[in-house]
Amino acid sequence: MVETQVLLGEPVTVVEEYKDWSRICAPWQPSRKDSRGYPGWIPSRDLASVCPPEPQFAVVTARRAELVEQQGSACALFAPWATILPVREILGTTVRVMLPGGTQATLNRDACVIRDSAYLSSFDIKAEELLVTAMTMLGIPHVLGGMTEAALDCSGLVHLACRVLGVQLPREAHDIAGAGNAVPIENAAEGDFYVFREPEKPIHHIGIVVSPPGTVLHTPGGGVTTIEQLDSDRLRTLMDVVTRLCS
Template identity: 35%
Template sequence: MKLAATKVPISTVWTAPDAPRDIDAPATAEQPDVAAWAKSMDTETRLGLHGRALTQLLFAEPVLVRTERDGWSEILAPWQPSSQDELGYPGWIPSSHLGELPQSATDPVAIAVPTAALLAEPGGRPLAELSFATVLASVEQADGYTRVATPDGGTGWLADGVLRSAVEPSGPEDRLRLGELFLGLEYLWGGTSAHGLDCSGLIHTVSRVLGMRTPRDAHDQADTLPNIPIDEARPGDLYFFGRPGKQIHHVGFVSEAGMLHASETGKRLEDGPLTDDRRATLVTAARF
């Protein structure tokens, strides 16, 4: 295996090279347009992602490349812990989405707003639009901007106001504040970006901004994080849902209103009371 890094803002991870449909072409293009792809899909088309899409990689995210075939790379994503493989979340992405790891640097920073422009120089021309939860190594700071290392030996600049230090202490209020940035965002199966999130993707990406390496899938989150009694859960904790004899299938942040969560395909990220169905399937809670 070899180490590489995602060199596009968002790369969707697929179950196999032949999993993407014609409508998914914007997501698999050499320069993917995930925003346009998300906007092009109706509810039925989004439901069709089940069994095809798995997760998403963000700019400069490291990967282990297992094999390459016909322009596709079989990868493991070590920043996305999974019970499927101890080395990271497995799947396939276009090989054109991969480059060399960024140069070593210090002080990781995370994008803490929905999207941010990566600039060629402070106040200069944009190089790319990066998503929430993109984590980059900082090189220097100057005049309200931070220079960051990028794949293939490059660098770029981000305004300090869009960034959060990945080592800065955080609390429950930070998790809810960041999750609330995406109220109204349409659910996207496998989504981990500002253009679409699934239930566990919301938890994973918010955790990443706060410097926590949280598993990618809900059932792994439930198995890994310290469980607490449901009646002891407080805002910022997690609720997990499942049916008898079945794997955990849903997760959300406990909130003052009830739960902040990405509900399901066809719905939007919301913060509100638990429905009767949710209460009937609430099986455990967890605390970071």
């Protein structure tokens, strides 16, 4: 079963190799399952050497961005939303970036934002920024473990929206719920996280508060990323606290 995905250029730590597979931990996806990052197996052919450090990064803000070789021919490669790649040079309307393994490509400047080396170290984001960023993925279908424009799950939407804005959140809903401040639900505000669980069971769903009470931006199972009013079943499982991350 696929529980998560790693994006192009995302660092991993190889723990073990077995035949054509590598057991890895993904440090950009914190998890209670492993202190080194979300654990899992990945085809070894999908791994490459680490890009050299650069003072700036390009963060993909489009649903996906086409990467083009320096010579100008398409290299049949796309960078999904929230992909982070080292910048070698800003060239007017394009950005030249480093790819895993040491090759280079360009992407359109309007498909990304440029961040400095302190990226993924800040928790200072605004509610409006978070909502606008997450709305990039409206209409994307739900698939458990999804982390791209092809498919998302509920925590993948929240995790990646925050990654675009420079915040490194855990990968799964129950860990995200513990990453911010717990606020009574009657004080919920735009940009907080609604959290859902059945009695005596683990947290199973998370979404972003659009307007309290009850309007949420989320990726529900069996549906697509949407903004909607919580129905009776969601209200039944809604926890009495929200998670607050935004200032």
